[in-house]
Amino acid sequence: MKTQLQMLGVLALLGVLVLPCRGQVAAPASLPTCLIQYVSSQTLTNTSSRRLTLYKADNTYVEINAYSYGNSMFAGPWISSALHQGTYTYTVDALDPTHATIAYDGGGAKDQLYFVIPTSGRQTTPVTTPGDDREFTLYPEQNTAGGANVSNRCELAAGGTAITGFVVQGDGPRWVLLRAAGSTLAHLGVTSATVAGPSFTLYNSQQAVAGVSAVWSADPNLVAGYETIFALVGAFPFSSGSDEGVLLVALDPGVYTAVFKGQSAGQILCEAYILPF
Structure with missing residues (x-):
């Protein structure tokens, strides 16, 4: 009987010790x-x-x-x-x-x-x-003032590219939103022609590909999510159904460059937003 009680006591102790070890x-x-x-x-x-x-x-x-x-x-x-x-x-x-x-x-x-x-x-x-x-x-959330933003408006020749660079600081990954704006610019006062199908490829400091844009409106299931992120960082909304490119990605601290292009000549806005997360 004494031995059984001792065993039960040990098991109880193990239960107390093991339970918090799940994390x-x-x-x-x-x-x-x-x-x-x-x-x-x-x-x-x-x-x-x-x-x-x-x-x-x-x-x-x-x-x-x-x-x-x-x-x-x-x-x-x-x-x-x-x-x-x-x-x-x-x-x-x-x-x-x-x-x-x-x-x-x-x-x-x-x-x-x-x-x-x-x-x-x-x-x-x-x-x-x-x-x-x-x-x-x-x-x-690391700050409450929205995202840190860099943007460049460029005139692309046919087959031309534009490059935007930015730095992610801190001691851990940060979520970053990149956008290639084209047709929506016409609704924001840009009177010259805008590029069709603006897109981009993101590179890290070793020139390895860190991400590639997708057409933000291509998947109806994801449109609401992109719109939430646009509002979160203070970015203007894209026109419904437009062919503009986006990428939402978690990036380690470091230097990054995004190479933008379009399917035609015209105006393009290259944007990068570091989210407050």
């Missing part, structure tokens, strides 16, 4: 205004997903993008999902301070956050199915 740091007591990127990958079923969500201090949220790749039967291209917005609640697990839950629109859908460091962790406990990798990264 390594305590979850924040409340969710700050932030962006959270969720990335999930399941190699056994060849599926993965990713999404980026903006959480506001008034307990509302807006999805910026959401993608899925493949399914349990076959692999496929990245496919966007319809975006959601509404209200959320954030609670920290009283029994495990490293674990927090975000519940959406009254609790119908939930995200689980197990913090490993103050700004990232896993969406599941460490004991998961082999090949199941679900992580999140939290980007807290």
Whole structure:
């Protein structure tokens, strides 16, 4: 009997010790205004997903993008999902301070956050199915005055290019929005011809490609997300259905250049916004 009691005592102690080890740091007591990127990958079923969500201090949220790749039967291209917005609640697990839950629109859908460091962790406990990798990264708001912006308006000759450079400062990645404006300029007082199909390629300081633009209106599921980001940084809205190029990307600190071009000669506005996240 004494031995059994000792074993139960050891198991109880282990339970107390193991429970907080799901993560390594305590979850924040409340969710700050932030962006959270969720990335999930399941190699056994060849599926993965990713999404980026903006959480506001008034307990509302807006999805910026959401993608899925493949399914349990076959692999496929990245496919966007319809975006959601509404209200959320954030609670920290009283029994495990490293674990927090975000519940959406009254609790119908939930995200689980197990913090490993103050700004990232896993969406599941460490004991998961082999090949199941679900992580999140939290980007807290670093300032409240919108994005830092650089822009250049240029006259492109047929086949010509324009180059815009910028620097990302800090000790961690920052979200950056780049835009190539063309036809919308005609609605902003530009009377000369604007380029058709403005696009760009982004390079880091080693001249490796860091991103390529996409037509902002090409995917109806993502238009609302782009419009949210435009408003967040104070950028003017693009004309509905226009063929202008955009890129939203998290960049490490460093020097970057974006090479812009168009499918015709004309005016182009090259823009880069460093988000407050």
